[in-house]
Structures are given as structure tokens and as C-alpha cells.
Amino acid sequence: MKTLTLLLCLLCISLRAEESRHRVFGLSDPSRELDLREQLKAVPELELAALDLETAVATFRYDVTMLLPDAKNPPTAETIAKRLDELVKKASKNPVSGHVTFSLKPLSSVPEDQLQKIEIQLGLSDCKGCRYTAYLACAKLDGVESVIVSQASLVTAWVQPSLTTREALIDALKKVRIGLPTP
Numbered sequence: 437m438k439t440l441t442l443l444l445c446l447l448c449i450s451l452r453a454e455e456s457r458h459r460v461f462g463l464s465d466p467s468r469e470l471d472l473r474e475q476l477k478a479v480p481e482l483e484l485a486a487l488d489l490e491t492a493v494a495t496f497r498y499d500v501t502m503l504l505p506d507a508k509n510p511p512t513a514e515t516i517a518k519r520l521d522e523l524v525k526k527a528s529k530n531p532v533s534g535h536v537t538f539s540l541k542p543l544s545s546v547p548e549d550q551l552q553k554i555e556i557q558l559g560l561s562d563c564k565g566c567r568y569t570a571y572l573a574c575a576k577l578d579g580v581e582s583v584i585v586s587q588a589s590l591v592t593a594w595v596q597p598s599l600t601t602r603e604a605l606i607d608a609l610k611k612v613r614i615g616l617p618t619p
Contacts, residue, residue, distance in 0.1 A: 453497050453498065453499055454497070454498060454499070454500055454516075455485060455495055455496065455497050455498075456495070456496055456513070456516060456517065456520070457493055457494065457495050457496075457543055458493070458494055458496065458517065458520065458521075458540040458541065458542065458543065459491075459492050459493055459494075459540065459541040459542065459543060459544065459581075459582070460472065460487075460492050460493070460494045460524075460538060460539075460540060460541075461492070461538065461539045461540070461541050461575065462528065462537045462538035462539065463489060463492045463538075463584065464567055464568045464570075464571030464572070464575075464583070464584065464585055465564065465567045465568070465571070465584060465585050465586060465587060466489060466584070466586065466587070467564065467587070468568075469487060469489055471528075471537070472484070472487075472494075472528075472538055475527040475528045475537075475538065476524070476527055478527045479523045479524075479526075479527050480502075481498055481499070481502045481503050481523065482496055482497075482498050482503070482520065482523055482524075483496065483497040483498065484496060484497075485497040489584065490582070490584065490592075491581075491582050491594070492582045492583075492584070493543065494540075496520055498516075498520070500516065503516065503519055503520075503523075504516070504519055517540065517542070520540055521539055521540040524538050524539060524540055525538070525539050544581045544582075546581060546596055548594075550596070551581055551594045551595060551596060551597075552594070552595050552596075552597045553592065553593070553594055554591075554592075554593045554594075554595055554602045554605060555590060555591065555592050555593075556590070556591040556593075556602070556605060556606060556609070556616070557589065557590055557591075558570060558585070558589040558590070558591060558609070558614055558615055558616060559589065559615035559616060560589040560614065560615055562587060562589075566589075566614065567585040567587075567589070568585075569612050569614060570585050570589075570591055570609060570612070570614045571583050571584070571585050571591075572612075573608040573609050573611065573612045573614065574591060574593050574605050574608055574609065576608075577595075577600050577604060577605065577608055578599050578600060579595050579596040579597075579598070579599025579600035580593055580594075580595050580596075580600055580605075581594045581595060581596065582594045591605070591609070593605055
């Protein structure tokens with residue numbers, strides 16, 4: 437009888453579970469996935485169900501009644517997205533500096549086949565902070581849909597070619613004094 441009750445409870449929870457997909461701002465390099473997963477442990481209302489590191493797209497699973505317990509009406513997708521972003525930001529906020537390392541953005545509206553892949557080799561040491569700086573310099577540019585900086589210091593950016601170029605990425609990296617190897 438206890439087993440049946442437990443199964444029914446689990447079924448009810450899984451029936452209420454919803455999922456949504458968002459781009460994660462702050463996934464600067466592959467090691468940041470572990471940081472995100474660790475920080476999200478502090479958010480019991482939210483489960484990271486899947487993560488595509490190359491596109492920085494995450495699937496989050498949640499129960500809307502736990503996510504927005506005071507909602508009087510069924511929440512809109514925008515309300516849910518805003519709440520998810522608040523939770524991710526809160527979990528990744530540094531208590532000393534106040535710096536937030538992760539946030540959520542809407543999915544790209546540009547089809548993948550219309551994006552251009554740009555790779556730029558940097559002359560960085562194996563420094564997580566340097567890779568994050570390079571990531572921020574590129575990720576904040578208009579038309580940049582996703583960026584990742586490998587431990588080998590290779591910047592891989594997926595961009596809208598009508599809005600940004602390789603030269604714009606290089607200029608952004610130069611402004612933050614990131615070491616570009618000489619050609």
C-alpha cells in the first residue's frame with residue numbers, strides 16, 4: 437500500500453512538471469557547466485534537465501506551482517521565463533562582489549543554418565578568468581548568438597553575419613586586452 441501511494445505521488449509530481457528551454461548567458465567554457473550545475477543545487481524548484489554546451493541552450497524542468505506559488509492565474513511563458521532567470525541569477529550571485537555569473541536569455545529566433553561559425557585562436561594561458569573575459573567581450577556584441585572559449589583558448593562564436601563580423605569580434609577582444617596571437 438505504501439509503495440502504491442508513493443508511486444501515485446511521484447506520478448502526480450511528474451504530471452505537473454513542465455519544461456522550457458533558454459539560452460544560458462555565462463557558459464564561457466566547458467568547465468562552467470559544472471559551475472552551473474553546482475550553483476543550481478541551491479534552487480530546489482528547478483532542475484537542469486539538459487544542456488547543449490555548444491549552443492548554450494538549457495532545458496529546465498519545474499513545477500509551476502512551486503515556481504510561482506502565489507500565482508492566481510496560470511502564468512504566461514514570459515512570467516515563467518522571468519522567474520527562472522531570477523532564480524538562476526540569485527544562485528550564481530557572488531555574495532562578496534555581487535557579480536552574477538549566469539542568467540537566462542530567450543532562444544535565438546535565427547535558424548541555425550543562417551548563423552556563421554567564427555573561430556579565433558587566442559594566446560591565453562590556461563586561465564578560467566581570462567576565458568570568461570574573452571567570452572564576455574564577444575557575447576555582448578549584437579548578432580552573437582553563442583560563444584564558447586575552449587581550454588585551448590579557441591573562441592568559437594555563432595553569429596548573425598548581417599550583424600557582426602570576425603573583425604568586430606577581434607576588436608572586442610582587443611578592447612579587453614585579450615592576447616591575440618600574431619598571424
